[in-house]
Amino acid sequence: MNPVVNLDDYIKALPKTELHVHIEGTLEPELIFELAQRNNVSLPYASVQALREAYAFTNLQSFLDLYYAGASVLITEQDFYDMTMAYLQRAHADGVCHAEIMFDPQTHTERGIAIETVFSGIARAVRDMQARTGLTSYLLMSFLRHLSEEAAFETLNAALPLREAYGDIWVGIGLDSSELGNPPEKFARVFERCRELGFRLVAHAGEEGPAHYVRDALDVLHAERIDHGVRSADDPALVQRLIEEQIPLTVCPLSNLKLCVVDDLAKHNLADFLRQGVLVTINADDPAYFGGYVADNYLAVAKALKLSRNELAQLADNSIIASFLPIGRKAALRARVRAIAQ
Ligand code: ES4
Ligand code: ZN
Secondary structure, eight states: OOSOHHHHHHHHSSSSEEEEGGGGOOOOEEEEEEHHHTOOOOOOSHHHHHHHOOOOOOSSHHHHHHHHHHTOOOSHHHHHHHHHHHHHHHHHTTTTEEEEEEHHHHHHTTTTTTTHHHHHHHHHHHHHHHHHHEEEEEEEEEEETTOOHHHHHHHHHHHHGGGGHHHEOOOOOOEOOOTTTGGGGHHHHHHHHHHHOOOEEEESSSSSSHHHHHHHHHHHOSEEEEEOGGGGGHHHHHHEEEEEEOOEEEEEEHHHHHTTSSSOGGGGHHHHHHTTTTTTEEEOOOOOHTTTOOOHHHHHHHHHHTOHHHHHHHHHHHHHHSSSOOOHHHHHHHHHHHHHOO
16 A cells, blocks of 8 residues: 555554454443433433543443443343444444454343343344445353353353354353453353353453463463453563464553553553564454544554554454454455555
């Protein structure tokens, strides 16, 4: 691609996957207000602006409290559809060719929403978007780690009858929410069951929690990909293992900044990881809350860490390698990255 093209256009032109995005974290304040009105839900904020101003976080938990409150406006199948479609359109504009989307059924079933409603609305948007644009998505049903393993089993059992209808896109299982005090071992049995069932496995680890949570996500849960994983840097032997085994990390730079996991993007260890050969990828996490979608995340780290265009292409390539796409589609997308990077 012509080198005079600006950096933002270059980033958007790179074919990318997005592997770490929580669909409930894509709910923009405007849509929260619209859905609240549509569903007669009252919000403790006077305006969209007042809600946005509340997005000043000190750690993961301070964010999660607002994230779960925001999700309380989601009631109908159409609400889940509208949220998902808004995200997919935005991802498409950023040059995302494939998304692997986490969703948290427990956030909704605990409020009395049927799990079918959640699956149906999200999946219908995924299918419509694929038919319209070719942007594909997979779904990663995620367990909330602040709840019990028994609750995770109940969620799995409630979802399994839906596998027939949604198994083509529901390919995997994730683990999210409050990390500290909720180690991977807590979910060893339910992850084992999911593995037997043939699901692909991912888990958040090493966001706020220690490096040994990353080890345990790999060894106890058999996670194939680590969400965040930035605290792996505290354990050089673990970093060597990530490199040798090419275990992907789905890093979310603006999330790390907003949740005070790093105090300055210029100090983010993503560039060190990349240059050492760790299979790092860039993702948005909860873009409505953290101030940017995936291309914004690429652009912010490109500037803060002075990444070269080749390094940005490497990150896009990593995102394809680290996805759960079949090898033929990976090869086609990687060829498009190479064509743009030259
Ligand atoms: C999350 Cl940033 C983050 N960490 C853990 N769990 C989450 N759920 C939604 N966003
Ligand atoms: Zn996350």
